[in-house]
Amino acid sequence: MADKVQRQRGLGRGLSALMADVNDRPDANPATPRQPDYMVPIEQVVANPDQPRRRFDSDLLDDLAASIKEKGVIQPLIVRRKGDGYEIVAGERRWRASQKAGLHQIPVIVRDLNDTEVLEVAIIENIQRADLNPVEEAAGYIQLMQKFGHTQEKLAEALGKSRSHIANTMRLMQLPEIVQNFVTEGKLSAGHARSLITAKDPVTLAKKVISGDLSVRDTEKLVRKASEAGADRRAVTSKAGQKTAEKSADTRALEDDLSANLGMKVSVDHKDGAENGAITISYDSLDQLDEICRVLTTGT
Template sequence: MSQNKRSSLGRGLSALMADLQPDADTNDTNDAPRGAPVTVPTEQITPNPDQPRRVFDQDALAELADSIRHRGVIQPLIVRRHPDDQNIYQIVAGERRWRAAQIAQLHELPVLIREFSDSEMLEVAIIENIQRADLNAIDEAASYRQLMSRFGHTQEKVAEALGKSRSHIANLMRLLNLPEQVQEWVREEKLSAGHARALVTVDDPVGIARRIIEKGMSVREVEALLRKKSDAPTKPRHKEEKDADTRALEGDLSATLKMRVQIKHAGQDGGQLTITYRDLEQLDRLCQILAGSA
């Protein structure tokens, strides 16, 4: 493991978030960030070359720039000194404010200078993106996965540090199992996160997603459609006789989970246990039970 990664994990998510106050781009009054900000010429500030966020809404930037002209930059940017030039500062958090300030033709910006490694700099940038109100569900889920896979954080640790529920993070990360085409439609806001969650377990998510878009279906309409499909009669199968112990165990598990449980035992070769959930709320509850958090 690299030294940078050890440093990042040693500081922890909570420590890395100490400078990240609630987003000030909405121009609400926030508590002042810890430490003393200093003023730096705008031309001496450069963006993070590894910034995870690549697309910035131009209309939103113009709106923020107009607010900055009247009220200035309320929340300082978080920066570090450039590794190759101590007179240049790299943005750790606040690139959106920096871009809007340039549109507003500000010559100086308030910054908080912090010492971050390359790994920590990327981690904070990911965290800041997660806090954006306009972040789509797929990019948010990808950010959680990046925090966990690249920095070794667990769902529980990420949830605690970011003030999210573990089930929220787990539900979003399941969206990354959808085909890339469906994920792209979510990014383009042709599908909502609710639509995407309903498609996670279906056999033909691309086909159903296309139907949702063409017909302008609501999430409730999609869930009703999927329930109708799951309730459709199937080809009759030979009904296998189950012993009394297996039937009793199915009844006990069904009563405990409040969901239908079926057991197909194959002797010494093991078997299958099938749990049927009715809707997304039941699925979320099942996930919490399996994770030991219910």
């Protein structure tokens, strides 16, 4: 019950307060670096085992290490006390690069954060990184909404992004994992991937896009052509001599909007001219089922 109440109201500190802690990125304002609370031995600092980001580009780490060798760590890491040492809240890349650079001490700012706040800050920091791929970004938005009860509007305001950007990015999670991997590996752009969301067989089309080095516009044409061909095959004559109608463009657009808002696949079955129909929401985990229940019971 206590967990449910916390998820409904969000964290007591509020997203804005946590954002103030996260805005210590090296690219935030290098001309005015924040003053550290302490210089601590690097061996006393450990990574957060629940850090949602697992991949760190080795080339980028080498570049950052070279910069640190020359200029030092410009922006301090944000940490919390953990036993006799410190656990990283934000700044793990700088910590890893500092190790590569052979530093013995690093600057830190100490914050008193609980486990939930640490996870939230880590997700926000990852979302704000310039080198984050679109699928990781989408996963971060969904985590913030499902774990902490934030809305798209609240995220847009706090992160300085448009609501449509957040909604369109979250739609990428509707794609099969293999297509998401193509985006993560840089084989497909976010624009290519968004074009494939409505496709009946996005995996096959994604492979055609990659092999043919197609532009986003060409990808849209490919999806449209495949959709028209599929409609022709599915339009079979019924016993009454009538053809099965495809969903209208308005219905598909409504499905996309609802799916983007929920972060889950939504299907709307509605016949043109009718007043009734059905909405089907597909969830992949019990956490997503819990999120559906929360939205339906709170209306947020």
